Amino acid sequence: MSLTIMRRIKFCAGHRLFQHGGKCENFHGHNYIADFFVSSGNQDSVGRVLDFSDLKRLCKGWIDEHWDHSFLVYEQDENAIQALKQVKPCRLFLMPYNPTAENMARYLMEEVCPALLAHTGATTTRVRIWETDESFAEAAIDEDSRLAISNHDASEQLS
Numbered sequence: 001m002s003l004t005i006m007r008r009i010k011f012c013a014g015h016r017l018f019q020h021g022g023k024c025e026n027f028h029g030h031n032y033i034a035d036f037f038v039s040s041g042n043q044d045s046v047g048r049v050l051d052f053s054d055l056k057r058l059c060k061g062w063i064d065e066h067w068d069h070s071f072l073v074y075e076q077d078e079n080a081i082q083a084l085k086q087v088k089p090c091r092l093f094l095m096p097y098n099p100t101a102e103n104m105a106r107y108l109m110e111e112v113c114p115a116l117l118a119h120t121g122a123t124t125t126r127v128r129i130w131e132t133d134e135s136f137a138e139a140a141i142d143e144d145s146r147l148a149i150s151n152h153d154a155s156e157q158l159s
């Protein structure tokens, strides 16, 4: 059996979707929510997967340092990079793929969380990125330890 805890981190960031062809190709921003789901088969002597305050410190620390009030840009989007480098101070975070909510969840899951949690004995099993109140994208490890990326629009279920 594994037990899971979740910590929510809120942040603001700008982005654009390279070669999107629609309005998301324009510079714009979101009030994002990142939900970090962390699991372990073991509990500590107190009965915890991980101390919530440690999980907050690790996840919020990384987000604050790298993504909060930054522009997330695809590393091949030379036009956006050139433009943003004109701005002083320039707070730019280059992504290896387009900065969609799906890819942001994937980046946290694959590139960030393994290192953040390396010393804790717990692992990140799911990361959700909420781009609006009504929609999120998710990267999750399935039973075969494969990464699955999906997106969900709550407004479709409500209307």
Ligand SMILES: [Zn+2]
Pocket (backbone or CB within 6 Å): 015, 024, 028, 029, 030
């Ligand atoms: Zn957007």
